[in-house]
Amino acid sequence: MWRTIYYFIRERIGWISLCVLQIFFILIYLYLYFYFHKQAFDLLIADWGYLLLLTGTLLLLFLVIQFIRWYPFYRRTELLLHEAEKMDDFGHLGKVSLAEHKRFYQVMRRLYQVASQEKNQYEDAHQQHLEYMNLWVHEMKTPLASLSLILQKMDIHALPEEERNHMKSMEEEIEKLNDELDKVLNMARLDDFATDYHIxxxxxxxxxxxxxxxxxxxxxxxxxxxxxxxxxxxxxxxxxxxxxxxxxxxxxxxxxxxxxxxxxxxxxxxxxxxxxxxxxxxxxxxxxxxxxxxxxxxxxxxxxxxxxxxxxxxxxxxxxxxxxxxxxxxxxxxxxxxxxxxxxxxxxxxxxxx
Structure with a gap:
């Protein structure tokens, strides 16, 4: 709370300084006026304390009212700053009372709308990419499965040694391609891991x-x-x-x-x-x-x-x-x-x- 009050006072130090300077100059003016005119100077000296007390009380009352109106908004933004975990947390900041807060809230709402649109566009593009990758992997697996089946049906032992070695190399390369395609498919699915696993x-x-x-x-x-x-x-x-x-x-x-x-x-x-x-x-x-x-x-x-x-x-x-x-x-x-x-x-x- 003390840090919050410090921030509040720091942002309004200009107002407070201006008010204090006004009081100071008014007192100096009155002092000089009555000092040279010698009229009711003693009465003025006695009333200075009341004047300072009155102006100080009004200034303090003004700051308290401002703080009461300012604090709820500050508290919500402070919570968002430290606890927000996703973009939707910034979609609503609650009721605002000060004009500057209303303007800030309008900017935040516009920023949230723009970010939401960009997020939706990214998710659509990502989904299209994922669907294409899934389709491409399955399309590639079909000819690989056919090649593997052809190799299995061939009587490799009846072939010359050199051709047998070629066939074994081909089988090895087909296996590598299958492994890499599986890796690509799983890598694409990792971004949607939360919807694709069961503990x-x-x-x-x-x-x-x-x-x-x-x-x-x-x-x-x-x-x-x-x-x-x-x-x-x-x-x-x-x-x-x-x-x-x-x-x-x-x-x-x-x-x-x-x-x-x-x-x-x-x-x-x-x-x-x-x-x-x-x-x-x-x-x-x-x-x-x-x-x-x-x-x-x-x-x-x-x-x-x-x-x-x-x-x-x-x-x-x-x-x-x-x-x-x-x-x-x-x-x-x-x-x-x-x-x-x-x-x-x-x-x-x-x-x-x-």
């Missing part, structure tokens, strides 16, 4: 098994072996959205496979399950080249590819960024540890469902 109890162990099954061709082709280390008697149930959580795990696995495959020796991708207090931890450990120390703090930044991305493959730098974004929306946590040349470990933290 419920999910078995984390079963989710990991489904991801491994979905990526089994990649595991076989790249010569990397998945290994699950979990107590089968434990309950690995968590609260999450099954689809989005599996998407995030798939992105981590895809990254691990991509970089671990660049190593000359065959390796393992280990899924280690731990339970401590009220949390379940999933550690995904690869035996790839590891992440350079200087890159580790930035691997979740958008479009950051790092030294490995430039050295081993044409990385987009969006996979881990999407993982962090999904995990943040789901209230999960993800961190990474790595030592260059000794692989990387991604630590996924979930709350236990009870």
């Amino acid at each position: 419920r109890p999910v078995s984390l162990l079963e989710s990991v098994r489904e991801v491994i099954h979905h990526k089994k061709k990649s595991f076989i082709r790249l010569g990397i072996f998945p290994k699950i280390e979990a107590d089968q008697d434990e309950d690995w149930e968590i609260l999450t959205d099954r689809k989005w959580n599996q998407f995030a795990i798939e992105q981590i696995v895809q990254n691990a496979l991509k970089y671990a495959s660049k190593m000359e020796e065959r390796s393992y991708l280990t899924f280690r399950f731990l339970k401590k207090k009220k949390s379940i931890y999933l550690l995904i450990e690869d035996q790839g080249p590891g992440i350079p120390k200087q890159d580790l703090p930035r691997i979740f930044d958008p479009f950051f590819t790092g030294e490995n991305g430039r050295r081993f493959s044409q990385a987009t730098g969006m996979g881990l960024y999407l993982v962090r974004k999904v995990f943040t929306a789901l209230s999960h946590e993800i961190t990474a540890e790595s030592e260059e040349g000794k692989g990387a470990t991604f630590i996924l933290t979930y709350s236990i469902h009870k």
